[in-house]
Amino acid sequence: MNEQERYLFDVQGYLLVPGVLRLSQIEAMNRAIADIKRWGRKYAPDF
Numbered sequence: 001m002n003e004q005e006r007y008l009f010d011v012q013g014y015l016l017v018p019g020v021l022r023l024s025q026i027e028a029m030n031r032a033i034a035d036i037k038r039w040g041r042k043y044a045p046d047f
Contacts, residue, residue, distance in 0.1 A: 001009070009015050 001015075003013055
């Protein structure tokens with residue numbers, strides 16, 4: 001991490017790193033989040 005990234009992580013609590021996840025991974029996580037919101041944690045897939 002460079003100084004700006006360290007600062008942003010410290011201030012925001014997260015970093016955006018484009019290209020780390022494939023679209024299929026993002027879609028799977030979005031589906032899991034939607035399932036958790038709809039049905040609760042016990043019905044969501046384990047990652």
